[in-house]
Amino acid sequence: MILKERVVENRIMGHPAQGLYKMVLSGQIAQTAIPGQFIHLQVADSNDPLLRRPLSIAGIDKVKEEVTIYYKVIGKGTELLTRIRENEHVSVLGPLGTGFTIPEQGELLLVAGGIGVFPLLSLIQVIDNEKVRVKLLWGGENKQFMESAGLIDIEKMGVDMEMSTLDGSLGTQGLVTALLESYLDGGRITELKDKGNLKVATCGPKGMLKAVTNICLSHKVPVEVSLEERMACGVGACLGCVCSVKDSEGNLKRKRVCKEGPVLDGKEVVWDE
Amino acid sequence: MSKVNLKTELAVLKLRNPIITSSGTYGFGEEYAPYCPPSLLGAITVKGITPLPRLGNPVPRLAETPAGLLNSVGLENPGLEEFKKSYLPKLPGLDTEVIVNISGFSIEDYTFLASAFQSDSGIAALEVNISCPNIKHGGMAFGTHPESAQEVIATVRKNTDLPIIAKLSPNVTDIAEMAKAVERGGADIISLINTLLGMSIDIRSQKPVLANKMGGLSGPAVRPIAVRMVYQVYEAVDIPIIGMGGISTWQDAVEFMLAGASAVSIGTANFVNPMAPIDILTGLEEYCQQRGYGSVREIVGLAHQR
Numbered sequence: 001m002i003l004k005e006r007v008v009e010n011r012i013m014g015h016p017a018q019g020l021y022k023m024v025l026s027g028q029i030a031q032t033a034i035p036g037q038f039i040h041l042q043v044a045d046s047n048d049p050l051l052r053r054p055l056s057i058a059g060i061d062k063v064k065e066e067v068t069i070y071y072k073v074i075g076k077g078t079e080l081l082t083r084i085r086e087n088e089h090v091s092v093l094g095p096l097g098t099g100f101t102i103p104e105q106g107e108l109l110l111v112a113g114g115i116g117v118f119p120l121l122s123l124i125q126v127i128d129n130e131k132v133r134v135k136l137l138w139g140g141e142n143k144q145f146m147e148s149a150g151l152i153d154i155e156k157m158g159v160d161m162e163m164s165t166l167d168g169s170l171g172t173q174g175l176v177t178a179l180l181e182s183y184l185d186g187g188r189i190t191e192l193k194d195k196g197n198l199k200v201a202t203c204g205p206k207g208m209l210k211a212v213t214n215i216c217l218s219h220k221v222p223v224e225v226s227l228e229e230r231m232a233c234g235v236g237a238c239l240g241c242v243c244s245v246k247d248s249e250g251n252l253k254r255k256r257v258c259k260e261g262p263v264l265d266g267k268e269v270v271w272d273e
Numbered sequence: 274m275s276k277v278n279l280k281t282e283l284a285v286l287k288l289r290n291p292i293i294t295s296s297g298t299y300g301f302g303e304e305y306a307p308y309c310p311p312s313l314l315g316a317i318t319v320k321g322i323t324p325l326p327r328l329g330n331p332v333p334r335l336a337e338t339p340a341g342l343l344n345s346v347g348l349e350n351p352g353l354e355e356f357k358k359s360y361l362p363k364l365p366g367l368d369t370e371v372i373v374n375i376s377g378f379s380i381e382d383y384t385f386l387a388s389a390f391q392s393d394s395g396i397a398a399l400e401v402n403i404s405c406p407n408i409k410h411g412g413m414a415f416g417t418h419p420e421s422a423q424e425v426i427a428t429v430r431k432n433t434d435l436p437i438i439a440k441l442s443p444n445v446t447d448i449a450e451m452a453k454a455v456e457r458g459g460a461d462i463i464s465l466i467n468t469l470l471g472m473s474i475d476i477r478s479q480k481p482v483l484a485n486k487m488g489g490l491s492g493p494a495v496r497p498i499a500v501r502m503v504y505q506v507y508e509a510v511d512i513p514i515i516g517m518g519g520i521s522t523w524q525d526a527v528e529f530m531l532a533g534a535s536a537v538s539i540g541t542a543n544f545v546n547p548m549a550p551i552d553i554l555t556g557l558e559e560y561c562q563q564r565g566y567g568s569v570r571e572i573v574g575l576a577h578q579r
Contacts, residue, residue, distance in 0.1 A: 001307065002308060002546070002547060002548060042545065047339070047493045047494075047521075048339045048340055049337055050337055050339075050340055050341065050342060050492055050493070050541070051337055051342065051545060052544070052545060093308075093547070229332055229333075230334070230335040230336075231335070232335055232342060232344070232541075232544045233543065234544075235304045235305065235308075237304035237305060237543070238297065238298060238300075238335075238346070238544060239300075239320075239329065240334050240335040240344060240346065241332070241334075241335070242332060242334070242349070243332070244328075252328060253328075254328055254329065254349060259304075273331055
């Protein structure tokens with residue numbers, strides 16, 4: 001069904017240079033959404049841009065029946081998104097795609113790159129903190145992004161986090177993959193790994209996802225990756241957004257990022273075809 | 274007001290209404306079922322099938338352009354054997370007429386594919402994609418020369434008793450010549466247009482957007498070209514036409530029918546509005562009703578009388 005969701009909130013976050021926006025939609029999506037899924041939103045009633053825009057779900061509130069998304073203005077489509085006013089209704093398909101597996105015990109390590117932190121937030125929301133320990137590693141360009149995103153104080157919300165930035169303005173200077181390697185080399189992790197109790201979920205740019213996956217697999221830690229690809233239909237019909245995977249017999253196959261993904265098992269993804 | 278008769282006859286192919294969905298935009302019919310019940314459509318056309326499975330092209334396969342979409346999927350499909358095993362048995366359950374699109378890279382491919390589908394296969398018609406390159410003859414598309422287009426259709430004619438729809442490529446100088454060629458080859462119906470070859474270059478990376486560099490353009494941007502070609506083909510041949518190319522609204526569908534299409538096919542518009550085929554059918558019916566037509570077929574080709 002094509003849904004008409006009401007825009008509860010649509011505003012810029014923090015520093016204008018970041019071009020970061022938050023949108024809250026009220027309606028049916030929240031009822032069935034799970035972390036890692038996306039919505040396919042019509043940004044304008046015109047032919048340019050022609051297609052809907054896939055947007056990751058960052059927050060799911062089943063009580064208030066609201067989902068939250070964050071987006072960065074990068075082109076005409078996202079620029080038009082910013083013009084949608086509160087209380088307007090937007091045409092949405094969703095929730096779509098296959099989301100993250102929700103662990104029920106052990107430790108969940110989240111590895112985020114830049115704006116890729118948002119889809120992982122919805123995962124933090126649904127985790128039972130009494131049974132699962134959550135740790136977040138984030139890497140990005142600079143401190144301004146985290147300030148704008150309102151995540152600079154995320155530790156106060158009970159999330160254990162380590163950060164890195166390219167310019168060193170927040171956390172350690174460097175890449176999030178360095179944080180991941182030193183974390184996985186630690187003693188406690190060996191303990192968790194042996195029990196098969198550590199799982200990684202990651203979202204960010206493709207190059208980062210590839211590096212994170214390789215590090216995890218070399219440490220024998222299972223990893224789920226949230227992929228991004230240019231999409232048209234969003235429902236698996238057009239085959240525009242495929243990624244390459246290897247099946248158990250080593251044969252190259254395609255999976256649809258919009259249908260079997262966006263979250264896939266990192267060990268099956270073929271990064272360089 | 275009396276009800277408009279929507280029944281559509283394309284030679285021997287009989288549809289409950291003139292709305293079809295286009296190959297490559299509708300998967301195998303299941304993907305859009307939750308949004309648009311296939312039973313309300315005249316027919317659906319499934320993803321193009323080749324003799325062997327194809328992985329298709331690398332990504333990016335899509336590039337958005339003003340009012341248009343470039344794609345270079347590269348005919349990714351499960352291949353004939355897997356299609357017959359896993360997909361074909363489910364198609365009758367969709368409760369609509371199913372058109373299977375076949376694509377080959379040699380005459381032998383078309384012989385093989387056509388032989389695999391007959392009137393007892395549970396499908397309504399074969400649509401023959403002649404826009405693929407002929408590998409054995411320098412990679413020139415079958416559909417860009419009248420002789421090879423006619424040969425492909427004649428081959429399919431010899432090997433199946435199903436109605437044959439020849440899908441024309443618009444990447445030609447004279448579309449009417451191509452239409453006459455497939456009519457001579459034995460096509461029962463002509464569908465047009467396939468996508469127009471196009472390209473998009475990212476000025477930041479200074480590289481083509483598509484991994485395959487070039488792709489097929491579809492969407493509202495191509496509509497005037499498609500209307501013109503349908504108009505020309507209507508005057509050139511005696512077999513019925515399925516018009517397609519950027520149809521997004523009922524007004525677009527009316528335009529194609531006035532140009533000479535007996536039925537219309539919806540492609541890229543599904544991506545934007547999965548209800549587009551139903552919305553178009555409703556609008557088309559109202560147009561006919563308001564103008565006093567008892568049957569939708571009465572408007573076919575009317576633009577040629579003016």
